[in-house]
Amino acid sequence: MGVAETGRVLASGEVSSVELSKHLLARLHRHAELGALLACDEEETLRQAAAADARRHAGDKGPLLGLPIAHKDIFVTRALPTTAGSKMLEGYRSPFDATVVERLAAAGAVTLGKLNCDEFAMGSGSENSAFRPVLNPWDRSRVPGGSSGGSAAAVAARLVPAATGTDTGGSIRQPASFTGITGIKPTYGVCSRYGMVAFASSLDQAGPLARSAEDCALLLGAMGGFDARDATSAERPPEDYARALRAPRAGAAPGRPLGGLRIGLPKEFFPAALGSDVANAVRGALAELERLGAALVDVNLPRTELSIPVYYIIAPAEASSNLSRFDGVRYGHRAARYDDLLDMYKKSRSEGFGAEVKRRIMIGTYVLSHGYYDAYYLQAQKLRRMIADDFQACFRTCDLIAGPVAPSVAWKLGAQSEDPVASYLADIFTLPASLAGLPGMSVPAGFGEGDLPVGLQLIADYFQEATLLHAAHALQQATDWHLRTPSGC
């Protein structure tokens, strides 16, 4: 059962939140081999579920009341430990809940546990978790994508109806694509970053991973909205995305719910090197959107390739600054043996951080250092504006932009470990929207090589999440790719 269906079943009284939560906890434990779950507390979950059931008895309603979900372990929680997938934070207990966690709880959602991810959300395969890699439920010899790989695997394996994730350079969209589920990264500023362990503050955004656009709409409505505790939170009234999903478009006609919708296809998103399996799946989904009334138009994003160096300068620069807080003093790992304060910093950080995190701290420290700032960081920020302007030029002739999420289907576990820098290149299609701060989605678009899922990426202009979700919902009303489930789950 997805989010919407669970809501209906709970409302009907057929099953209670306590019963459903028990059932799902058992499933999570039964599929522990996937490596999706990092922490849970049955007593706490059942306490929350009982409270939700009591609220319902008292006449409370709401689509998320009693809905069991799980959080990426990058959101801090009072009730459960938070590690961000790092040894650095092993055993850390937050004194407060992240805003996203708090808001979902206020809407009645019940926390089943915390989900595995790449260390500090740095990675595209969830193999950078300090605890264990996450397996793709479609093929356990492959990665589920990352960094929100635990969230994606748990939703794809139907262990949870939905999960939270975060996306800095593609960390919601790419794992959603690799596991055949639906995920949305909203506009920068829609979801509060308060209580999200910081990676790159000008890029980090939270969003839901679920089975359908409708489920994502229900969750995003509860997760988003202005929060004074996040200095970059967008000051906008809350939006009812689920209602927008059902509202007919101005240009709609019978059988053509997407009438009048212009979808731009950047030729840079369909390079010759794109896997033919991915290209075919994406073109199949685009043909379906066309049948539903959308018009496909050609657009250009000429700096798509440049978004790789631009992102991999800006994100590590911000990460090196954010991660300087891990000094072994107030929280986090402290080395057992050291000579003095400086040695304690160095040993604690070197023992606590994994290889990819160290690599990015090194890149970030270098590009921010005296004499290199202008050539790297400043130049990257200027190019970032050019990339954002390119999108604005596209949105003069189209309402949405579409393309693949990733150049290939999920790769084999370990395949990228030989050449970590080369793996950055696979982020090419998700980075541009991240740098511009635009909302982006991954929607299941069929299957590629090895019968592995392929995601269609849809990108909209700032704060046009409703347009994104509406188009994705229309596609899912007409297709069944999002309903396919991996065998053995």
Place this chain on the structure above:
Amino acid sequence: MPLTLPDVHAIAHLARLELDAEESHALLQQLNEFFAIVERMSTVDTAGIEPLYTPLSAVRDVRLRLREDVVTEKDRREENLRNAPAVDAGLFLVPKVIE
């Protein structure tokens, strides 16, 4: 100009990281491979382009929001100390700094 091993050691010191010989060599190679990709950036003329530090300023004026200078947090001293590796008498402990 490619980075050298002494560069890697200098960056590691700035980043407060201690790298063993194997890590240093691997990082030297990876960083140089990375900066070869980055060099493409320098070929673009960005004269007159304003840097985009926060994404929404691409389309609108983003002003830093200030709040009243008042206490908004609850006193969570005990909870905040709970995660520290070493505390004493309600204080975080660090190795001796001043001789």
